[in-house]
Amino acid sequence: MQIDHGKCVACSNCIPVCPMGAIYIDPAVNRATVNLDECVECFTCYRGMSKEHLNPSLVRTIRGVLKYLRIRFDPEPDVCPTDALTPQELSWPRIVRRAFSDPLVPHESTGIHGRGTEEVKTNDVTGRVNEGEAGFTIEFGRPGVGVRFRDIQKMTMALAPLPIAFEKKNPVFSLMSDPATGTIREDILNEKVLSAIVELKTTLEHVPQVLQVVEEVAPDLETIVSIGVATRCDGQGNNALEPMLKREGHEFYRGKTNLGLGRRPAAASA
Amino acid sequence: MTNTLHRYGPPESFRDDFIVFIRNSKGRNDVGSIPKLKEFLRTALRHRPVTISQYRFGSTVRPAEHLNPRIHWTRPVQDLTAEQIIEAITKDHTVAAIFDTQEAMEAFLREVKAADWGLSVNVAGLTAPVHACAKRAGIVRHSVEYSLGFQGALDRLPERPVLELSTMCGHSMLSPNLARKMLEWVREGRRTPEQAAATLGRFCSCGIFNPARAVRLLEAAQGGNR
Amino acid sequence: MHIDPRKCVACGNCLAVCPVSAIYIDPVIRRATVNLDECVECYACHNRMSKEDLNPTLVRTIRGLFKLLRIRFDPEPDVCPTSAFAPQKLAWPRSIRQAFSDPCVPHESTGVYGRGTEEVKTNDVTNRVGPGEVGFTVEFGRPAVGARFREVQAVTMALARIGAAFEKNNPVTALMPDPTTGAINPEVLDEKVLSAIVEVKTPEALLPAVLRTVEEVSATLNTVVSVGVAVRCDGDGENRVEKALAGEGYPVFRGKTNLGLGRLTNPEAQAKTIGAAAPAGR
Numbered sequence: 001m002q003i004d005h006g007k008c009v010a011c012s013n014c015i016p017v018c019p020m021g022a023i024y025i026d027p028a029v030n031r032a033t034v035n036l037d038e039c040v041e042c043f044t045c046y047r048g049m050s051k052e053h054l055n056p057s058l059v060r061t062i063r064g065v066l067k068y069l070r071i072r073f074d075p076e077p078d079v080c081p082t083d084a085l086t087p088q089e090l091s092w093p094r095i096v097r098r099a100f101s102d103p104l105v106p107h108e109s110t111g112i113h114g115r116g117t118e119e120v121k122t123n124d125v126t127g128r129v130n131e132g133e134a135g136f137t138i139e140f141g142r143p144g145v146g147v148r149f150r151d152i153q154k155m156t157m158a159l160a161p162l163p164i165a166f167e168k169k170n171p172v173f174s175l176m177s178d179p180a181t182g183t184i185r186e187d188i189l190n191e192k193v194l195s196a197i198v199e200l201k202t203t204l205e206h207v208p209q210v211l212q213v214v215e216e217v218a219p220d221l222e223t224i225v226s227i228g229v230a231t232r233c234d235g236q237g238n239n240a241l242e243p244m245l246k247r248e249g250h251e252f253y254r255g256k257t258n259l260g261l262g263r264r265p266a267a268a269s270a
Numbered sequence: 271m272t273n274t275l276h277r278y279g280p281p282e283s284f285r286d287d288f289i290v291f292i293r294n295s296k297g298r299n300d301v302g303s304i305p306k307l308k309e310f311l312r313t314a315l316r317h318r319p320v321t322i323s324q325y326r327f328g329s330t331v332r333p334a335e336h337l338n339p340r341i342h343w344t345r346p347v348q349d350l351t352a353e354q355i356i357e358a359i360t361k362d363h364t365v366a367a368i369f370d371t372q373e374a375m376e377a378f379l380r381e382v383k384a385a386d387w388g389l390s391v392n393v394a395g396l397t398a399p400v401h402a403c404a405k406r407a408g409i410v411r412h413s414v415e416y417s418l419g420f421q422g423a424l425d426r427l428p429e430r431p432v433l434e435l436s437t438m439c440g441h442s443m444l445s446p447n448l449a450r451k452m453l454e455w456v457r458e459g460r461r462t463p464e465q466a467a468a469t470l471g472r473f474c475s476c477g478i479f480n481p482a483r484a485v486r487l488l489e490a491a492q493g494g495n496r
Numbered sequence: 497m498h499i500d501p502r503k504c505v506a507c508g509n510c511l512a513v514c515p516v517s518a519i520y521i522d523p524v525i526r527r528a529t530v531n532l533d534e535c536v537e538c539y540a541c542h543n544r545m546s547k548e549d550l551n552p553t554l555v556r557t558i559r560g561l562f563k564l565l566r567i568r569f570d571p572e573p574d575v576c577p578t579s580a581f582a583p584q585k586l587a588w589p590r591s592i593r594q595a596f597s598d599p600c601v602p603h604e605s606t607g608v609y610g611r612g613t614e615e616v617k618t619n620d621v622t623n624r625v626g627p628g629e630v631g632f633t634v635e636f637g638r639p640a641v642g643a644r645f646r647e648v649q650a651v652t653m654a655l656a657r658i659g660a661a662f663e664k665n666n667p668v669t670a671l672m673p674d675p676t677t678g679a680i681n682p683e684v685l686d687e688k689v690l691s692a693i694v695e696v697k698t699p700e701a702l703l704p705a706v707l708r709t710v711e712e713v714s715a716t717l718n719t720v721v722s723v724g725v726a727v728r729c730d731g732d733g734e735n736r737v738e739k740a741l742a743g744e745g746y747p748v749f750r751g752k753t754n755l756g757l758g759r760l761t762n763p764e765a766q767a768k769t770i771g772a773a774a775p776a777g778r
Contacts, residue, residue, distance in 0.1 A: 012458035021496035025459030035494030070342050071562070072570045273599070274752060276722040278639065281749045295618035299761040326600050333574065334546040341546075342571050364617075383757065390618045390758030400753045401733060411733040412756025413619040415633070415726035416741060416748040418707075422714040422721040426641045433639060441599040442638045442690050443540045447512040451573060460570075469574050473513070473544040475600050 001039055001046060005031040007084035009059040013077055014045045014085065019194060020146050032084070040146050040194045041090060042101035050076075051083040093188045096149075100171065100193035120230035125262040134207045134241060135167075135230040138198045138214060140223055147223040149175070150189040152196055155225070156182030158217045159198075163206050167199035204231070204240055208248050228255075273440030274394035274478055276417050278433035281396060286370035287483045288395040290314070290378065292387070293364035299388055300362055306387040307365045311356050313385065314367035317378040322352055323477020325363040330355065331471040331481075347468040355477075370482040372399050379407040394478075431496060434487050439474040448473065453491045463488035497535055497542060501527040503580035505555040509573055510541045510581075515640045515690060528580070536642050536690040537590070538597035542581040545574050552578045589684045596667065596689035615695070616726035621758040623728075630703050630737060631726035632660075634694040634710055636719055643719040645671070646685040648692050651713045651721070652678035655696055658705050663695035700727075700737065707744050724751070 003014070003023070008031040015023045015032065022038035023045065025031065059081055066072060075081070090098055098105050120129060129135040138155065141147035152172060160166075160182030166173050177185045202210055207229065218225040231241040245252065274289050292310045294300040311322045323329040330348045334341075350358075359365065369375040375393070382391055393400045397414060404411050420427070427433060428446040435449040436442075452466035461469070467484035471477075499510070499519070504527040511519050511528065518534035519541065521527070555577055562568060571577070586594055594601050615633060616625060625631040634651060637643030648668060656662075656678030662669040671681045698706055707723070714721040725748075727737040741748050760766050 010459060012460070015457050016454065021457070021491075022494045024457045024492055024494040027459055027462070027492065030459060033494065038494055038496070066567065067570075070570050071567050074563075074566050074568045275633070275724050276635070276638070277750065284750060291617075293617060295621040295758065297762065298618075298621050298765045299758060301762045333544050337546045337548045337575060339548055339550065339577075341575070345572055379755070382755075387757070388759045388761040390620050391755045392617050392752050393755065394750075394752045396749055397738075397751045397753060398749070404753065404755055405733065409755050409757070410731065411729050411753050413616045413625060413726060413728050413754040414735065414738070414751050415616040415631070415724045415754075416738065416746075416751040418723040418725060418741070418746045418748060420639075420720050420722045421711060422717050422719055423641070424720065426718070427639065427720060437639045440638070442515050442640050443538065443544060443599065445513050445515040445517075445540065446640050447514070447517060448573070451512045455573075469572070472546070472574055473540060475544065 001034050001041060001043065002086045002088050003032045003034055004084045004086045005029060005033075007056050007082040008032050009056055009063060009082055009084075011059075011063070011073075011075070011081055013075065013079055013081075014049060017045050017049060017078065019044055019144050038146070038192065039097075040101040040192050041094070041098035042194045043087065043098070043104075045080075046085045046087055047104070049078050049080045049085065052079060052081045053083050054081045056082045056084075093191055096175070096188050096191045097193050100196050120256060120258055122262060123230070123232065123258050124260045125264055129201065129230050129232050131232045131234060132204055132240070133231065134202055134204050134210075136164075136198075136200050136202070136210060137228040137230070138200075139226045139228070140196050140198075140221075141193060142195045142224065142226065145224045146192050146194055147196060147221075148190055148192045149184050149196070151221040151223055152198065153182065153184040153189065154221060155214065155217050156184065156198060158182070158213050159200065159210065162202070162209055162213065164200045164202040164210060167201065170197070170199045172196050172198050204244060207241065207244060211248065211250070273476055275415060276420070276437065276440060278420070278430070278437040283434055283487075284396050284483075286486065287480050288369045288372070288375045288393055288400065289366050289478055289480070290369065290375060290382075290391065290393050291364050291366035291478075292382075292389050292391045294362055294389050303362045303389060304359060306389055307362065308356050308359055309385065310382070310387065311352075311359075311365055311367060313381050314378055315352055316381075317369070317374045319367040319374070319378075320370050320480055320482040321477065322355055322365070322367045324355060324359055324365045325476040326361075327355070327358055327363070327477065328475055329471060329477030329479065331468045333472050345465070345468075347464050364476075366476075366478050368478065368480050368482075370480070372403050375400075376403040376407055379404060379409060383407055383409050429496075431487060431490065435470060435484060438470075438479045438484065439476070440478070441475065443475055444470055444473040444479065453488060456488045457491040457494070463492060497530050497537060497539065498582045498584050499528045499530055500580045500582045501525060501529075503552050503578040504528050505552055505559060505578055505580075507555075507559070507569075507571070507577060509571065509575060509577075510545065513541050513545055513574065515540055516642045534642070534688065535593075536597040536688050537586060537593035538690045539583065539594065539600070541576075542583055543598070543600060545576045545581075546572070547579040548575060548577045549579055550577045552580075589687055592671075592684055593687055593689050596692050615724075616752060616754055618758060619726070619728065619754050620756045621760065625697065625726050625728050627728050627730070628700050629728065630698055630700050630706075632694075632696045632698070632706055633724040633726070634696070635722045635724070636692045636694070637689060638691045638720065638722065640690075641720045642688050642690055643692055643717075644686055644688045645680050645692070647717045647719050648694065649678065649680045649685065650717065651710060652680065652694055654678070654709050654713045655694070655706065658702070658709055660696040660698050660702065660706055663697065666693070666695045668692050668694050700740075703737065703740060704744055707746070
């Protein structure tokens with residue numbers, strides 16, 4: 001994202017809006033400026049702020065006079081008065097940032113597949129995670145920190161030797177140059193994104209092993225890691241994962257429950 | 271008072287933060303100590319400290335009891351001169367000098383050793399460089415108190431840049447909310463890092479807030495880093 | 497702390513200044529108001545803000561007019577324009593909030609001794625922590641969370657059970673009717689303070705036990721705990737504890753170094769104990 005210095009009036013409204021804190025007023029030019037190294041191209045500023053189309057010179061003059069009197073206009077906080085936010089044309093590898101950070105971007109247009117797959121949300125229809133299996137979603141960067149692929153690679157390389165299978169229909173997987181070792185394409189390692197989710201599947205007995213590796217690697221990363229574990233329930237709605245996690249000392253009380261109301265079209269017509 | 275012991279940040283965050291302080295012990299070496307405290311600070315000034323201070327009095331930035339409203343247009347980044355701080359010493363409270371380089375600290379420690387005031391001198395900062403500097407100055411450290419960091423309900427603490435600033439008053443007089451406000455004001459170009467550091471420093475009643483480190487931390491916000 | 501509603505103009509400057517976020521604008525009366533249950537009587541607002549003596553009615557009128565135009569005065573952030581803070585006379589047990597929270601209050605005046613002792617800062621003169629000993633400062637509530645004595649007591653009772661001895665000349669110890677149990681005067685258990693420092697001294701061998709005890713109890717508290725570990729160095733300035741701490745999961749890198757330049761200089765102190773306080777190993 002860029003900010004048109006011809007339009008910007010340095011009102012600062014866009015600064016707290018940025019999830020990465022990447023926007024600042026450059027004191028040399030007195031205009032809002034994006035730190036492009038930290039910007040994850042999530043487009044939150046561009047999409048979330050309402051826009052006015054005031055004359056920049058007029059607004060700057062009024063602001064300047066008021067400032068001399070130690071007075072500030074006290075506007076609605078989510079408005080860009082001069083429509084100064086200007087998206088740039090993104091090319092590889094920077095386009096990876098947007099693919100992983102902007103939830104509204106059509107993934108296909110970037111050449112990278114989805115921000116995550118359907119996880120357990122459609123497990124009643126897809127049967128991705130079966131009884132006795134555990135599906136992991138390991139998410140990096142949220143809330144509000146962001147992550148570079150270099151850090152994600154540290155985790156995927158530590159996980160690869162375990163008896164696990166990375167989900168193939170996953171955007172991070174599609175960026176691995178060697179999934180067997182968890183190696184990620186060299187040319188994107190420095191790209192920063194708002195969130196990236198690694199998905200993998202293993203059998204229930206290996207759940208503690210995976211959790212242990214994640215816990216060991218996570219403190220070395222310059223980001224936040226959040227873990228989800230999914231499993232298939234039996235006919236009574238019970239599962240073996242919950243008591244196992246409790247035995248391992250993991251506290252949890254919140255999650256996503258698939259009610260099992262979905263059907264495959266084939267079954268419906270039969 | 272562990273007011274300099276627990277500062278928040280990774281090791282590299284303390285490369286420019288060395289607080290050298292001197293104090294007496296009641297009934298043991300407090301007689302006639304006030305001139306020594308003044309001499310300590312005058313000696314420190316020759317080695318270009320970031321600031322000097324007296325506990326319970328503060329540093330070169332101080333709040334005012336009856337401010338003239340003109341101040342909103344003309345606020346200085348320094349309310350007192352170093353000499354005014356030294357003049358103001360009437361009680362034998364701890365005094366401190368803050369250095370932002372190991373070289374300056376080491377040169378100062380050499381003079382401190384030679385002066386031989388017989389009062390306790392401590393350095394709060396990274397323990398390994400302090401140990402090395404002291405050795406080169408011909409001083410064998412006597413005791414160390416290590417900071418083991420923070421534990422407990424850590425999710426009640428604010429974010430790292432805010433804590434790095436607010437814990438520079440170890441008495442917690444410097445609110446994290448004010449530190450965050452100043453980070454945002456710098457990011458928004460409403461204050462320079464120097465002005466914001468002065469505002470924050472006014473809340474540290476012991477004057478051991480390091481304005482040089484604060485300016486460095488605040489400048490990061492100016493570049494759009496969190 | 498109280499804020500005088502007749503003086504306050506609801507400028508909001510003091511809200512950010514409060515270390516424990518206890519000040520808010522009461523939407524009913526439109527004045528800054530202190531949540532007295534959360535206020536720790538640290539006096540940061542009263543002592544550290546600069547004050548102007550402007551006429552409250554005038555300021556409110558100007559602010560009201562500005563508000564209609566959607567503009568605000570943009571003042572220095574550390575100023576109370578009408579000097580509206582009104583400290584109250586604090587009675588027991590609330591008085592201990594200030595004793596533990598305001599670094600500028602003379603402790604004697606509150607009937608509670610010091611916020612901490614001289615710790616390691618004068619160890620070269622006092623020899624409080626000797627060779628083979630470890631001095632712990634276990635601090636509750638900082639930075640900027642605050643702690644109630646009920647939480648402090650959870651740790652002190654656990655420490656008493658493993659045989660740690662509390663420093664006598666310490667304000668938290670002064671609140672214990674019987675320091676061997678670690679129990680604190682029940683009258684103060686609900687009082688909230690900005691910081692309380694518990695000091696214990698143990699033989700070096702007890703280091704892991706103290707660390708584990710503090711860790712286990714801290715994990716159950718709704719406050720923040722920070723631990724300092726003080727040791728006496730040998731004649732070369734080295735000590736075994738630094739390595740032991742790394743082994744216990746605390747790779748320490750920052751602390752307070754006593755350079756060992758202090759000695760007895762008071763005439764009567766020298767006369768009483770000639771040589772007794774000379775640093776060991778010199």
